Amino acid sequence: MNGFDQLVWREWRRSRTMFFVALGIIVALLLLVFSQPQTPPETAGGKISVVDRMAVVGYFATWIAVHVSVFLLPMIAANSLAGERADRSAEFIAPLPVSRSVRLMAKVVLLAAVAIALWAPVLLVAPLLGNSQLVKADDYRSGLGLLGMVAAFTLLATALAWLLAGWVESPVIAAVGAIAIPVAVPWVMFSLQVPFLAPASFFSLWFDSEGIPQSLTLLVAAAFFAAGSGLYVRRLE
């Protein structure tokens, strides 16, 4: 595709500050965790293998990265779509010979690359922990459940940011709204005890397997993403 690399480069340059700030937070939290005494946990009578130690370190690092992605990915999505309208740089590209769908694809590629960078490590480390003597089987299963919950929430918030950013001018409103709405909606339903929709607990409306199944969360996220993409492609700058 003509100039696609330039478009992806531009998206990276637009988002890299946020990415590096997030990376700094991850490193800082990691240092904080390991500066505490008795971490990693001294268990198993001192018979902790190197692989186990690495898995624990990796677990902390990836756990932090995954949780940072809850905020980072919606922010990048919002900045990618609404940010270029807010700073009027969209007007710079609009008269150039590149279609809006190709421009959208460049944004998706960047967003996917950042998501993979944040999520791939945890997916690599998780299997190591499964066989580790440091982690109880029940803890491991609940940890995977938590991971799924965070993944679903991140996906939903990112897709909502994508939709809101295709609509509103401000990337800040889009990002904050995207993170706040999936929290606020179940809270309201929980508070009002809405029949059939009220979640069993505060956070469980969208992603708890005992509430609305995660597949529905994915479906809603896909719908948000498709709607946001449609808004972007159809817009004339």
Next chain:
Amino acid sequence: MNATFAPHAQVGPATPAPAHSPAISMHGVTKRFGTTVALDDISLSIPPGSICGLVGPNGAGKTTLVRLLLGLERPAAGTIGVLGLDPLRDALALRERVGYVPDTLHADRWMTGAEVLRFCRGLRRHWNDTLATRLVDRLGIPLKTRVGSLSRGTLVKLGLVAAVAPEPELLLLDEPMAGLDPLAREEVVETVIAAAPDRPWTVLFSSHSLDDVQRLADSIAVLVAGRLVHHGATDDLLTAVRRVRMRVDDALPRPLPAGVDVYGSQRSGREWTLVIRDGSGGAIERLRGLPGVEVLGVDPLSLEEIFKHMARAPSGRNEERSQS
């Protein structure tokens, strides 16, 4: 400063539109923003190879017209053809053949000048590196400086290089000279003239500077409140419009004789001054033939004066102002 660019595929520009078809044609084009009519029933035809100056007061619809030509706005009514293409349906093919210079370049503020040009070049099929380098040197554009730190004049020059380097068949300039000092304006005008390729290229530029229009343009289009009140050769306009000073014994006859079409009139005691749209078609003779009317003098007007009269009386009705 030397500007260097990596080798780039030199694909020849697309075949120009046939010489007989207009580079720009608009028929009955109307554009509304909500209840506001930005452009009202515009019909305009600009032949290939010509330079047309688009003038009008603020809010007249100049930018909207340029954006319609680029397919950046959708008309409410009418048809638009640019280089034989539909700006909305054939947007990508058209933009490959059109260069656009906005009033200011809204490139990402963190990009350097070199990055702006590299970015634009990456999205173009055709890009003349030699021309780009020559223009950058000529205009003294600091390529290592970020867009956010460049002056408005330098931004316009950078935008001009980005628009001209692909050697477009049509160059659209949307008030690039607004707010520039005379030296920078001069450089921009000189660049447009100097960058003209050997083959015919069409230029449409909107401007508040009538001097620039008079210097550059073959034809002039005047927009007032969304209506095209004049389009024709600049020289013809300067030749046609005349200021007639007359002494009138009684009241000025109303209506004026057929063929005497005025932009405006001004009265000072018994002396009247009329600005006539076309003084070459016997209108002045008809005024001389009126009873009780003595023509004292007939003078040409500058383009700026003509524009002011057009802007004040867009509909062509007699605008009478009395100083007595």
